Amino acid sequence: MSHIRPRPAAIEARSIDYVPHAERRGHSRGLWPIWFAGSTHLTTMAVGIIGISLGASLLWTALAILAGSALGTLIIAGHSAQGPRLGLPQLIQSRSQFGYYGALLIYGVALISYVGYNAFGQILAGQTLQALAGVPHLPAELGYSLTAMLIAMVGISLFKVLQRWLSVLLIATLSVYTLGLFILGPAVPLLLDGGAFKSGPFVAQFTAAAAYQLSWAIYVSDYSRYLPRKISAKSAYWWTFAGTYLGGSWGMLIGAVTVAMLPGATMAQALVQGGDRLWPGFGPALLGLAMAGLTMSAALNFYGGSLTLLSIVDTIKPMALGLDKRIAAMATVATASITVALTASSDFITGFSVFLSVLLHLVVPWIAITLVDFYLVRRGHYAITAILKPSRLYGSWNWRGLTAYGLGFAAMIPFIDTPFYAGPIARALDGVDVGMLAGMLISGTSYRLLCRNLDIAGEWRQIRDIDHGLDTPLSSRISAS
Numbered sequence: 001m002s003h004i005r006p007r008p009a010a011i012e013a014r015s016i017d018y019v020p021h022a023e024r025r026g027h028s029r030g031l032w033p034i035w036f037a038g039s040t041h042l043t044t045m046a047v048g049i050i051g052i053s054l055g056a057s058l059l060w061t062a063l064a065i066l067a068g069s070a071l072g073t074l075i076i077a078g079h080s081a082q083g084p085r086l087g088l089p090q091l092i093q094s095r096s097q098f099g100y101y102g103a104l105l106i107y108g109v110a111l112i113s114y115v116g117y118n119a120f121g122q123i124l125a126g127q128t129l130q131a132l133a134g135v136p137h138l139p140a141e142l143g144y145s146l147t148a149m150l151i152a153m154v155g156i157s158l159f160k161v162l163q164r165w166l167s168v169l170l171i172a173t174l175s176v177y178t179l180g181l182f183i184l185g186p187a188v189p190l191l192l193d194g195g196a197f198k199s200g201p202f203v204a205q206f207t208a209a210a211a212y213q214l215s216w217a218i219y220v221s222d223y224s225r226y227l228p229r230k231i232s233a234k235s236a237y238w239w240t241f242a243g244t245y246l247g248g249s250w251g252m253l254i255g256a257v258t259v260a261m262l263p264g265a266t267m268a269q270a271l272v273q274g275g276d277r278l279w280p281g282f283g284p285a286l287l288g289l290a291m292a293g294l295t296m297s298a299a300l301n302f303y304g305g306s307l308t309l310l311s312i313v314d315t316i317k318p319m320a321l322g323l324d325k326r327i328a329a330m331a332t333v334a335t336a337s338i339t340v341a342l343t344a345s346s347d348f349i350t351g352f353s354v355f356l357s358v359l360l361h362l363v364v365p366w367i368a369i370t371l372v373d374f375y376l377v378r379r380g381h382y383a384i385t386a387i388l389k390p391s392r393l394y395g396s397w398n399w400r401g402l403t404a405y406g407l408g409f410a411a412m413i414p415f416i417d418t419p420f421y422a423g424p425i426a427r428a429l430d431g432v433d434v435g436m437l438a439g440m441l442i443s444g445t446s447y448r449l450l451c452r453n454l455d456i457a458g459e460w461r462q463i464r465d466i467d468h469g470l471d472t473p474l475s476s477r478i479s480a481s
Contacts, residue, residue: 093387251293
């Protein structure tokens with residue numbers, strides 16, 4: 001890895017390399033707007049209508065959203081402490097659990113997810129902008145994707161500014177809309193009409209909310225790695241949890257209430273009509289802000305996708321890193337997303353939502369393994385140089401991580417429910433897929449057991465020598481554990 005040449009501070013020069021202490025600043029409370037604004041958008045709102053569409057009442061749908069979102073966010077917020085501790089993006093840290101080449105499995109799954117989510121978002125943005133302002137599909141979709149890509153090219157500094165202001169606008173607008181729904185709208189009668197409890201729709205909404213929040217796991221450390229190492233793990237955790245949970249849950253609840261009030265309408269149509277029912281002209285403003293949130297979410301995807309593509313290329317053929325490489329990788333990811341969106345068939349959204357669900361099942365064992373490794377096995381102590389370059393310390397193919405991953409994924413198979421395969425337990429549960437919980441439990445537990453004979457103390461003794469010269473002061477790299 002070559003030294004990064006100096007670049008203008010406003011544009012992020014780093015990519016998948018280590019962030020030295022001298023370049024780190026800020027407080028963990030700065031994570032809150034990144035995750036709140038990144039979670040509060042049109043796609044999130046659409047996740048909240050699953051229970052309603054399956055016949056659940058608004059009350060039971062709301063309870064499922066709150067519980068499922070809490071479960072998913074409690075898990076993924078654990079990744080936030082990894083950023084300040086290691087100073088590395090999220091996915092490249094996987095080399096310590098899966099090996100230098102073994103981590104390619106996770107990179108591939110994540111890259112497809114990034115491209116897919118942005119292709120879905122581009123199609124949704126095109127449909128929404130056409131309905132909202134009469135903009136033709138092609139310029140609407142291209143304008144959306146190019147705007148998101150430009151934001152991502154500038155990087156962390158622009159994310160922080162835009163997410164902070166967008167959070168203020170979203171809180172103000174959604175507060176007005178929420179109060180209007182309860183005071184002037186039908187939210188209270190709809191909630192009081194609890195209806196009979198239906199286990200199928202409730203579990204489906206619970207699982208969807210949890211899965212949606214879990215999907216943020218591959219992003220988290222990308223945005224906390226610029227924080228000082230001294231930031232407490234608890235502080236990073238709870239600020240990340242607060243932003244993600246409030247943004248995700250509020251967005252889903254807005255979607256559920258709005259569609260329950262206007263059955264038969266699409267999410268975008270319901271927002272416009274619901275807002276205009278309260279105050280004429282308020283609907284388009286509400287939808288516009290939801291679209292702004294979707295654009296920021298796309299920027300996060302382009303940013304994470306570029307880091308993941310660089311991780312793949314650097315693993316296969318190590319290279320000098322810098323701003324030019326990050327921009328080239330981002331342009332490649334953007335081209336792939338735009339191409340998929342523009343060439344997608346009419347049933348792409350339905351089919352790809354299933355595909356992304358399968359991809360999320362592939363990510364779940366990784367979530368459990370990385371968190372167990374960070375908190376229970378290596379307890380936050382890693383040799384950064386051994387992660388960035390092939391080394392004997394973490395190996396090329398780490399059999400412990402790969403075995404635990406395989407066991408976790410195998411445990412999910414009986415629970416999976418898709419149009420092309422339905423496991424026996426999923427059929428018994430009338431199509432409700434709870435495999436992610438089983439996969440997380442089995443992969444995390446098996447990894448912990450497989451690491452019982454791992455010489456962790458010996459690893460820790462090597463870190464000081466391996467990372468000599470990486471940063472100063474080195475005396476803080478290993479503490480008594």
